[in-house]
Amino acid sequence: MSKISEGLERAFASRGFAEPSVEDLRDAAGVSLRTLYKYTPSRAEMVLAALENRHQRYLTRVFDNLPNEPEKALDTILSRIGKWMETETSHGCLFHAAVAADPRSQPLRALLERHKAEVATRAAAAAGLSSADTAPLVIIEGLTQAWPLRGEAAVDAAKRLAHALRSLGA
Amino acid sequence: MSKISEGLERAFASRGFAEPSVEDLRDAAGVSLRTLYKYTPSRAEMVLAALENRHQRYLTRVFDNLPNEPEKALDTILSRIGKWMETETSHGCLFHAAVAADPRSQPLRALLERHKAEVATRAAAAAGLSSADTAPLVIIEGLTQAWPLRGEAAVDAAKRLAHALRSLGA
DNA sequence: GTGTAGGTAGAGAGATCATTCTACATCGTC
DNA sequence: GACGATGTAGAATGATCTCTCTACCTACAC
Numbered sequence: 001m002s003k004i005s006e007g008l009e010r011a012f013a014s015r016g017f018a019e020p021s022v023e024d025l026r027d028a029a030g031v032s033l034r035t036l037y038k039y040t041p042s043r044a045e046m047v048l049a050a051l052e053n054r055h056q057r058y059l060t061r062v063f064d065n066l067p068n069e070p071e072k073a074l075d076t077i078l079s080r081i082g083k084w085m086e087t088e089t090s091h092g093c094l095f096h097a098a099v100a101a102d103p104r105s106q107p108l109r110a111l112l113e114r115h116k117a118e119v120a121t122r123a124a125a126a127a128g129l130s131s132a133d134t135a136p137l138v139i140i141e142g143l144t145q146a147w148p149l150r151g152e153a154a155v156d157a158a159k160r161l162a163h164a165l166r167s168l169g170a
Numbered sequence: 171m172s173k174i175s176e177g178l179e180r181a182f183a184s185r186g187f188a189e190p191s192v193e194d195l196r197d198a199a200g201v202s203l204r205t206l207y208k209y210t211p212s213r214a215e216m217v218l219a220a221l222e223n224r225h226q227r228y229l230t231r232v233f234d235n236l237p238n239e240p241e242k243a244l245d246t247i248l249s250r251i252g253k254w255m256e257t258e259t260s261h262g263c264l265f266h267a268a269v270a271a272d273p274r275s276q277p278l279r280a281l282l283e284r285h286k287a288e289v290a291t292r293a294a295a296a297a298g299l300s301s302a303d304t305a306p307l308v309i310i311e312g313l314t315q316a317w318p319l320r321g322e323a324a325v326d327a328a329k330r331l332a333h334a335l336r337s338l339g340a
Numbered sequence: 341g342t343g344t345a346g347g348t349a350g351a352g353a354g355a356t357c358a359t360t361c362t363a364c365a366t367c368g369t370c
Numbered sequence: 371g372a373c374g375a376t377g378t379a380g381a382a383t384g385a386t387c388t389c390t391c392t393a394c395c396t397a398c399a400c
Contacts, residue, residue: 016273018188022388032348033389043388091273092266096315100267103186116319134320134327142312145266149286150304157304164334192358202378203359213358 004029004039005053012050013089017101022046047098048107054094055115058084063122070128074136074162077123078143082155085147093144127162135165174199174209175223182220183259187271192216217268218277224264225285228254233292240298244306244332247293248313252325255317263314297332305335 011020011028025046026033040046062080066073091097095112102108120137127136139158146154181190181198195216196203210216232250236243261267265282272278290307297306309328316324 016271018271019274021386033350034391035347037389038346041389091269093315096262096266097270099261100270101186101188103261104189113319120319134316134323135331137320138309138312138316138324138327138331140312141315142308142310145263145311145315146304146308149283149290150307153304154308157308160305160338161308161331161335164338165331168330168334168337191356203380204361205377207359208376211359 002053004031004036005049008040008046008050009053009057012047012098013054013094017047017098044102044105044107047102048111051095051098051108051111051115055111055118058115059118059122062119063126066126070126071166073126073128074123074139074166075159077126078139078155078158078162081140081143082147082152085144091148093141127166136162139165172223174201174206175219178210178216178220179223179227182217182268183224183264187217187268214272214275214277217272218281221265221268221278221281221285225281225288228285229288229292232289233296236296240296241336243296243298244293244309244336245329247296248309248325248328248332251310251313252317252322255314261318263311297336306332309335 007029008025011025015024020028022033022036022043025043026036029036036046040049061084062077066076095115099105099108099112116137119140120134121131123136123140124131124133129136139161142161143154143158146157150157177199178195181195185194190198192203192206192213195213196206199206206216210219231254232247236246265285269275269278269282286307289310290304291301293306293310294301294303299306309331312331313324313328316327320327
């Protein structure tokens with residue numbers, strides 16, 4: 001149920017992956033322990049459900065209704081990521097955080113890779129670049145990690161890089 | 171004692187911050203529990219000691235003996251970070267990982283900020299840019315997070331961005 | 341109104357973990 | 371050769387956590 005995933009996402013995003021106990025997660029999900037375990041039969045699956053929800057929300061927030069002109073599209077993406085950081089999280093990428101908290105988990109790695117692959121592909125396509133070009137991913141990752149340290153200045157720097165890349169690539 | 175910090179760094183780097191128990195950390199540090207607690211009186215301080223060690227090693231490996239020409243310096247830094255990723259860690263930045271694992275910890279945040287501030291300052295200086303310029307930090311962060319996903323292609327993309335930045339800024 | 345599917349509340353089992361404590365060993369210095 | 375500082379090995383403590391289980395409730399189909 002999506003109410004559960006939403007609550008889980010909120011809990012992990014604000015308190016990290018280590019701290020919240022399953023009882024905390026139950027409260028955040030707004031259901032009983034029994035129902036929580038029915039949909040996500042272990043704590044590890046609660047993490048996966050939260051990230052699945054995150055993935056969808058992120059893609060919608062960042063990539064929907066982009067301008068058609070490739071010159072503007074990447075700028076818009078970077079602005080939106082700045083806003084996302086501001087409202088949704090104050091420290092880095094939740095997928096990287098989940099993997100960092102439990103680096104041995106294979107399903108978690110797979111989810112991270114799927115998420116980033118989709119982000120990279122969409123960003124490159126919107127910017128009119130080859131989908132194999134890694135540069136947009138580097139800019140986006142850089143912005144996401146630098147934002148907690150520099151705030152809006154990171155957005156500006158990312159945009160400058162995107163602009164420089166475009167004028168050099170042309 | 172530095173043998174302890176080194177062992178702790180190795181343990182957290184390879185197994186993450188959540189998994190290793192204090193007994194595992196004792197084995198990695200190569201001392202008794204009592205001695206371990208003498209130098210680092212809580213598990214949280216073991217994390218801090220590991221990161222302190224990491225910080226010094228990283229600065230040395232990445233920033234020592236850089237070429238004097240600003241055009242080459244940033245390229246060298248990015249190549250060295252690629253090598254660092256290859257030999258030292260397979261997933262992202264250990265400081266971000268530590269904060270992600272325990273986002274409420276103030277000392278951890280402070281350490282992350284100190285580390286990144288020093289990296290940003292040194293990179294900007296070596297590249298002949300203003301030390302307030304956020305672009306080098308964005309590139310470095312982007313490379314560090316994209317490397318686990320794209321390997322050497324991330325190094326190449328980071329270098330292209332650095333080059334584009336330089337030719338646009340000039 | 342009875343049966344069934346699916347919910348809540350919450351106690352309990354069983355394991356694990358961080359931290360402390362006890363008992364003993366080593367070694368350089370006087 | 372005895373002392374004191376510092377180390378090791380590992381048991382004991384007390385808290386906490388995940389996951390399961392029991393007991394009860396609600397709503398609806400027939």
